[in-house]
Amino acid sequence: xxxxxxxxxxxxxxxxxxxxxxxxxxxxxxxxxxTQMTGVETSVEDQERLREELGLNDPFVYxxxxxTGDMLKGDFGFSxxxxxxxxxxxxxxxxATLELGVxxxxxxxxxxxxxxxxxxxxxxxxxxxxxxxxxxxxxSIPTFVIGIMLIFIFGVQLGWLPTFGRGGxxxxxGWESSLFTIDGWRALLLxxxxxxxxxxxxxxxxxxxxxxxxxxxxxxxxxxARGVPTASLHYRHALANTMVPVITIIGLQFGGxxxxxxxxxxxxxWPGMGLLFLESIRFVDIPVxxxxxxxxxxxxxxxxxxxxxxxxxxxxxxxxxxVS
Amino acid sequence: xxxxxGLSVKFPTRFGDFTAIEDVDMTINPGEIHGLVGExxxxxxxxxxxxxxxxxxxxxxxxxxxxxxDTDLRTLSPSEAHKVRGDRISMIFQDxxxxxxxxxxxxxxLIETIQTHSDASESEAxxxxxxxxxxIGIKNAAERIKAYPHQFSGGMRQRVVIALAISTDPELxxxxxxxxxxxxxxxxxxxxxxxxxxxERQIAFMLITHDIGVIAQVADCVxxxxxxxxxxxxxxxxxxxxPQHRYTQQLMDSVPPLDRKIDRFRVPDADDTIANNxxxxxxxxxxxxxxxxxxxxxxxxxxxxxGQRTSIFRKPPPYVALDDVTLNIEPGSIMGLVGExxSGKxxxxxxxxxxxxxxxxxxxxxxxxxxxxxxxxxDHPSRxxxxxxxxxxxxxxxxxxxxxxxLTEPLWFYGFVKDAQExxxxxxAMLSLVGMQPDAISKYPHQFSGGxxxxxxxxxxxxxxxxxxxxxxxxxxxxxxxxxxILNLLKDLQAKFGLTILFISHNLAVVRQMADNTAVLRNxxxxxxxxxxxxxxxxxxxYTKSLMDLTPMMPTTWQT
Numbered sequence: 106x107x108x109x110x111x112x113x114x115x116x117x118x119x120x121x122x123x124x125x126x127x128x129x130x131x132x133x134x135x136x137x138x139x140t141q142m143t144g145v146e147t148s149v150e151d152q153e154r155l156r157e158e159l160g161l162n163d164p165f166v167y168x169x170x171x172x173t174g175d176m177l178k179g180d181f182g183f184s185x186x187x188x189x190x191x192x193x194x195x196x197x198x199x200x201a202t203l204e205l206g207v208x209x210x211x212x213x214x215x216x217x218x219x220x221x222x223x224x225x226x227x228x229x230x231x232x233x234x235x236x237x238x239x240x241x242x243x244x245s246i247p248t249f250v251i252g253i254m255l256i257f258i259f260g261v262q263l264g265w266l267p268t269f270g271r272g273g274x275x276x277x278x279g280w281e282s283s284l285f286t287i288d289g290w291r292a293l294l295l296x297x298x299x300x301x302x303x304x305x306x307x308x309x310x311x312x313x314x315x316x317x318x319x320x321x322x323x324x325x326x327x328x329x330a331r332g333v334p335t336a337s338l339h340y341r342h343a344l345a346n347t348m349v350p351v352i353t354i355i356g357l358q359f360g361g362x363x364x365x366x367x368x369x370x371x372x373x374x375w376p377g378m379g380l381l382f383l384e385s386i387r388f389v390d391i392p393v394x395x396x397x398x399x400x401x402x403x404x405x406x407x408x409x410x411x412x413x414x415x416x417x418x419x420x421x422x423x424x425x426x427x428v429s
Numbered sequence: 430x431x432x433x434x435g436l437s438v439k440f441p442t443r444f445g446d447f448t449a450i451e452d453v454d455m456t457i458n459p460g461e462i463h464g465l466v467g468e469x470x471x472x473x474x475x476x477x478x479x480x481x482x483x484x485x486x487x488x489x490x491x492x493x494x495x496x497x498x499d500t501d502l503r504t505l506s507p508s509e510a511h512k513v514r515g516d517r518i519s520m521i522f523q524d525x526x527x528x529x530x531x532x533x534x535x536x537x538x539l540i541e542t543i544q545t546h547s548d549a550s551e552s553e554a555x556x557x558x559x560x561x562x563x564x565i566g567i568k569n570a571a572e573r574i575k576a577y578p579h580q581f582s583g584g585m586r587q588r589v590v591i592a593l594a595i596s597t598d599p600e601l602x603x604x605x606x607x608x609x610x611x612x613x614x615x616x617x618x619x620x621x622x623x624x625x626x627x628x629e630r631q632i633a634f635m636l637i638t639h640d641i642g643v644i645a646q647v648a649d650c651v652x653x654x655x656x657x658x659x660x661x662x663x664x665x666x667x668x669x670x671x672p673q674h675r676y677t678q679q680l681m682d683s684v685p686p687l688d689r690k691i692d693r694f695r696v697p698d699a700d701d702t703i704a705n706n707x708x709x710x711x712x713x714x715x716x717x718x719x720x721x722x723x724x725x726x727x728x729x730x731x732x733x734x735x736g737q738r739t740s741i742f743r744k745p746p747p748y749v750a751l752d753d754v755t756l757n758i759e760p761g762s763i764m765g766l767v768g769e770x771x772s773g774k775x776x777x778x779x780x781x782x783x784x785x786x787x788x789x790x791x792x793x794x795x796x797x798x799x800x801x802x803x804x805x806x807x808d809h810p811s812r813x814x815x816x817x818x819x820x821x822x823x824x825x826x827x828x829x830x831x832x833x834x835x836l837t838e839p840l841w842f843y844g845f846v847k848d849a850q851e852x853x854x855x856x857x858a859m860l861s862l863v864g865m866q867p868d869a870i871s872k873y874p875h876q877f878s879g880g881x882x883x884x885x886x887x888x889x890x891x892x893x894x895x896x897x898x899x900x901x902x903x904x905x906x907x908x909x910x911x912x913x914x915i916l917n918l919l920k921d922l923q924a925k926f927g928l929t930i931l932f933i934s935h936n937l938a939v940v941r942q943m944a945d946n947t948a949v950l951r952n953x954x955x956x957x958x959x960x961x962x963x964x965x966x967x968x969x970x971x972y973t974k975s976l977m978d979l980t981p982m983m984p985t986t987w988q989t
Contacts, residue, residue, distance in 0.1 A: 323527040330481055330603075331542045331593060332515025345532045421577040422531060 109423075113413050117406045122173070124402035128395035129172045133165075135391060141185055176399065186390045194381065195396055200280045201271060202370070202377030206363045208284075208293055209301035214355070217305045221312025222344060225320065240306040252299040252372035259295060267292045269374035296373040300366055304358050311354055315347040322346075349420055356412035360405040431457040431480065431601050431633060436493035438472075438479050449475045449488065450657040457650075459600065460631040462623065464648030464665065466641060466680075468908035469879075472657040473637045477603040480635070481518050482510045497601060516546045519594040523606040525586035529578035535562075535589055536574040539596055546597040558596065565592045565622065584615030588622070595626060601633045602626075608643060612769040612935070617979040620647050639908065641684050642938075642981035645669055653677050669983065683913040685938040687982045690962065693920070694913035694942075707862030713855060714894065714926055722760035722927045723795035723814060723896035725781065730754045730790035732776055732953075750776040751787070752953040758946075760795070763923060763930040765944025765961060767937055767976070773953040774933045778899045781931070782815055794897065813843045816895035820902035822882035826874040832885055833870040836860070839893035856892065863888045863918060880911035887918065891926075898923075901933045916942060937980050941965050949973050 132138070138161065139152050147155075156162055160171065175182070181191040220240075224233040243251075260268035272292030275285045283289025319325060320343055328342050367379035374380070378397060385393040417423045436453040439446040450472035457463040465473045478484045480495060482502065495502040497517060505513060522528040530538060539558035543549055549557065555574075562570035565588045578586060587607065594602050604623065608616040624647055626632050636648055644651050644665065651669065652662040653676065661674040672678045682695045731753055736745030751773045758764040768774050779785040781792065786802025793799065794811050805811065819825040826835055836856035840846045846855060857867035863884040874882055883903060890898060900919065904912035916939065923930055932943050940947055941961060948958040949970065957970040968974045 323522050323524060324530045326483065327520065327522055327528045327590070327593070328530065329483055329511075330514055330518075330520035331597070332511055332513070332545055333541060334545055335511070337541065342530050342533070346530070420532065421534075422579045425577060425580060 109417070110414070113410055117410060120406055121399075121402060124399055125173050125176060126169065128398045129169050131398070132172070132391050132395045133168065136389070138391075141389070141391070181396045182392045184385075184390050184393050186385070186388045186393075191392050191396045194393065195378065195400055197281070198376065198378045198381045199400075200282060201375060202363060202366055202379060204282065204284060205293065205296055205300060205366055205369070205375060205377060206359065208297040209304065209362055209366075210355075210359050212297055212301040213305035213308050217308030218312055220305075221309040222316055222339065222347075224309070225313045225316035226339060228317065236309075240309060243302050244306045248299060248303065248368050249372050251302055252296070252369060255295045255299055256372070266295055268295070271376060296369050296375050299372070300362060300369045304355075304362060307358060308351070308355060311351050312347060315350055316343060319343045319346045345419070349416065352412055352415055352419070356408050356415075360401075360408045363404050364401045430459060430498060431455075431635070432494070432496045433476070433480070434494040436476070436479060436495065437491045438475050438484060438488055439491040440485075440488045446491075448491075448657060450479075450654075453493070453654075453657075453659050455652055455659070455662065457601065457633040457635060459633050460627050461650060462627050462634040462636050462648045464644035464651040465635060465637045465654065466639065466644050466651060467654035467660075468639060468680075468910065470656070471654040473639075473654055474605055475657075476654075477520070477605055477635055477637055480601075481514060481520055481603055483514075483520075515542060515597050515599065517599050518601045518603065519597065519599040521587075521590055521594050521602060521604040521607045524610045525583055525590050526610070528590050529586060529593075531578055534575055534577055535581075539574070539593060542593055542596050558592075561592045561596055562589070565589075565595075566618070567592075583611060584618060587611060587615070587619050591619070591622060591626075595630065595632065598630070599632065601635065603635045603637070605637045606639070607636070609638065609640065613937075613976060613979045614769070616643075617981070620981070623647065640981065641669065641680065641909070642983060645983040646981040653680065680909065683909040684983070685913075685916070685936075685942045687938040687941060687965070687977070687980055690941055694917055696910070696914050696917060706867060707858050710855060710858035710862045710891075711925065713858075714891065721795075721896065723929055724760035724762075725758045725795075725897055725929065725931070726793045727754055727756045727777075727781075728791040728793075730756075730777075730780060730787050730792065732773075732780055732785055732787045750785075750953050751780065754790070754950075754953070754955055756948055756955065756958065758929055758931060760929055761927045762945040763932055763943055765940035765947040766931060766933045766950060767935065767940050767947065768950035769935060769976075771952075772950045774935075774950055775901055776953075777950070778817065778901050778931065778933060781899060782817060783809075783812070813839075813893050814895055815897045815899065816890035816893045818883070818886050818890050818898065818900045818903045821906050822879050822886055823906070825886055826882055826889075828874050830873075831870070832856075832860075832872055832874065835874075835885065836870070836889055836892055839889065843893060845894065856888075859888045859892055860885075863891075863922075864914075878911075879907050880914060883907060883911075883915050884918065887915075887922070891922065895928065897929045897931070899931045899933070902935065903932075904939060905934065905936065912939070919943070937965075937976060938982070949976070 138159075139156050143152060143155065160168065179192060181195070183189065184191055184194060187194065220236055224236055227233050256268045259266045270292060271283045271289060273286035273288035274281045274283045275289075283293055325338065325343055328338050333342070366377060367382060369375065370377045370379035371383055378400070381393065382397045384390070385397070433453055433455040437451045438449045440449055441447075453476055455463065455476070465476060467473050475484070475488070478488075479490055480502065482505075484490070490503060497513070500513070500517075502510070502513070529535075536555065536558065539561070540551065540554040543554040543557055544551075559570045559574055562574060567573055567585060567588055578589070581589060607623070608619050611619060620643065623634060623636070627634055636644070638644060648665045650663065651665045653660045653668065653674065655676050660676045661668050661672065668677060669681065672681055685694070730751055731749070732751040733747040733749050736748055754777065756764070766774055766777065776785060780787050781799070783799070783802055783805040791798065792801075794814065799805065799811055800809065833853060833856055836859060837849075837852040840852045840855060846852045853870065857870050860867050860869055865881060865884055865888075869877070869881075869885070874885070877885065903919070904915050907915065919930070920943065922928065932940060934940050944961045946959065947961045947964050949956040949972065951972050956972045957964065957968065959969075964973065965977070968977060
């Protein structure tokens with residue numbers, strides 16, 4: 106058990122190192138940092154001096170080690186564009202993206218899991234077929250189209266919800282949250298739904314497929330043969346067994362939601378990391394892009410680690426060893 | 430008392446209703462064990478499912494009467510039927526590995542079931558659960574009840590399953606192949622338990638099985654089914670001892686006896702018309718040096734697998750799958766290898782074929798040393814000389830390849846026949862030789878039954894011109910009558926071509942019919958090796974004796 110966790114952590118460290126290397130390569134080899142930082146009027150001598158000062162003439166391995174070391178110390182460097190520390194810029198954007206992602210995830214779970222269970226238990230029902238058809242249409246339409254449609258209907262035509270920004274936010278410590286004001290929630294709703302729709306469909310179809318598989322298994326049939334009450338049969342026996350594989354995919358998807366919220370954030374002008382990344386690309390702000398890469402990879406690794414631990418928590422076969 | 434009268438079950442399909450069982454009559458009295466026997470597809474399980482009301486959708490009871498005591502089971506509403514399940518009728522499934530919820534403790538599953546059917550409080554239910562487990566033969570039940578299913582061995586798990594089934598005091602238990610997945614020792618314990626429960630608690634058992642030995646040993650009455658219809662029914666000694674129906678007779682003829690060797694099984698309706706076109710394949714197999722008989726000798730063979738690692742500092746002790754095995758297989762003979770699951774039978778086959786790497790020992794095929802595992806070259810001659818027939822013919826043939834492609838592969842792969850048309854002809858001839866129509870060559874594996882597929886698997890092995898054949902449980906996935914055919918075929922081929930065969934099986938009776946010599950394997954060690962007849966009539970090792978005693982068999986007087 107402890108061994109298992111340690112093993113996963115060591116693996117995570119290697120993943121992070123690989124990503125850090127990518128980020129570093131981006132920083133070091135996409136264009137010359139010195140030309141990016143200086144204007145045309147800087148003399149060649151000054152450029153050389155700067156290059157020497159910044160350690161860009163040092164051996165490659167040494168530079169990478171210094172880069173990684175700085176990252177570990179929390180020093181992420183400065184943006185070319187705004188001259189602000191990158192750490193601050195990212196930190197100010199993280200709450201927006203995380204809140205958006207988490208709310209999208211919760212929406213997709215709250216709707217996706219019950220819908221999956223329902224469609225699995227009543228595979229021939231009219232409602233089941235309707236749900237399956239609608240969600241199929243849902244995934245076939247690209248995210249940005251869904252976003253624009255939602256804006257058009259609820260923002261423009263009905264005028265119920267705001268179409269951009271975060272609405273009213275509250276500052277809690279260093280965390281700027283929109284979860285504590287009505288206004289914030291109103292602003293959050295449309296982007297969260299947009300982002301959650303795809304994941305919702307996936308969760309639902311996965312739960313449905315797994316649930317149907319589990320319902321055919323011997324232990325469910327045996328439980329039926331013993332007359333175990335239907336509610337317990339469906340929700341205690343079947344659903345728990347369904348969740349084991351579903352959690353993996355949800356975890357991976359959540360990483361994806363955080364990483365690829367770019368489209369949604371851009372449609373709704375949501376001031377999160379995705380929008381920051383888009384702006385950075387436009388201005389070739391390589392330090393920000395590199396750090397964004399590392400932060401996203403960190404989320405992925407973290408989520409996967411949590412998923413592995415959840416596995417162990419749910420499945421006693423991983424937790425308790427055979428004694429017989 | 431369960432009464433079934435004129436029961437028919439139908440499954441609607443696109444092409445009209447498919448009748449799974451038709452006009453089945455049966456009565457089971459309290460305390461009676463009623464055997465239901467027949468080959469796969471006979472509809473045995475469908476009878477059980479219809480009684481407990483758990484027919485697979487879209488199946489439905491089309492006709493007939495089902496009554497338990499005074500209750501008409503057919504007129505119950507779905508919720509009433511659900512109440513009857515567990516309360517009055519319960520069920521035991523085949524595989525104890527899969528019939529318990531892996532995420533719930535035994536305790537929760539038992540208490541839930543008990544509380545569903547009575548007003549017992551949590552602590553009363555727990556006490557009853559513990560008592561039940563003790564009764565069923567689980568020691569230290571108060572402690573063990575907190576465990577999850579995976580913490581029990583197969584036999585213990587089946588006991589837990591039985592405890593769950595009887596926890597609500599049902600009148601009838603449908604046991605669907607309850608011992609098929611178990612080793613003989615555990616099987617005999619579980620059968621004893623079933624007998625005891627029938628006697629002490631007056632529970633009626635419907636014992637569904639394909640194993641006539643099991644029926645002979647425990648069932649009071651028996652019903653023989655075939656293709657959804659009842660062939661014969663009555664008291665066990667009567668039906669199996671003096672079979673009236675021709676089918677029962679044939680079935681009994683196919684059962685391999687444990688206590689004697691018969692030269693050939695009497696196989697009904699053998700199709701002799703196709704056996705004659707195989708000459709070409711026969712000549713090809715006997716060509717050149719192919720009459721050389723090749724023996725195999727293993728000396729001090731040891732195979733270890735790395736254990737599951739749980740700590741960074743301690744290296745887990747390796748699992749010893751084969752421990753110092755020395756075995757000599759004479760050229761042209763059949764060596765039987767018996768043992769319970771986990772005894773290392775299949776590991777031995779894998780070591781010989783080079784799929785696992787032994788840690789120690791020497792293997793010699795026909796006098797030349799066989800390199801271990803990965804150090805054996807891809808084109809090492811032994812890769813052609815040693816061929817295998819696997820247990821499951823459903824997964825051992827690539828379902829996306831035509832039979833022709835499957836059979837001609839060894840011919841070009843080993844460079845025997847250069848001409849493609851010639852290869853096809855040879856493959857077709859080989860099909861005749863193993864008793865199949867040559868036109869099978871253009872079909873796909875799913876178009877054949879299990880027995881036919883196993884014949885194809887044998888043909889594929891032969892087309893590599895092997896001198897040493899490993900048959901790993903070649904008939905345990907097949908019905909007895911099909912098993913008899915395949916065993917006859919293997920015997921014929923072995924005699925014709927002087928093959929050396931390692932015949933692996935957990936079924937002692939089958940090995941007795943096939944093998945010249947027999948080795949008994951237990952926990953990776955050879956317990957006993959000897960000439961088959963001598964070993965079966967006077968086993969030396971205690972373990973062999975107990976295996977023989979525990980194997981269910983028919984009284985000698987019943988045999989024809």
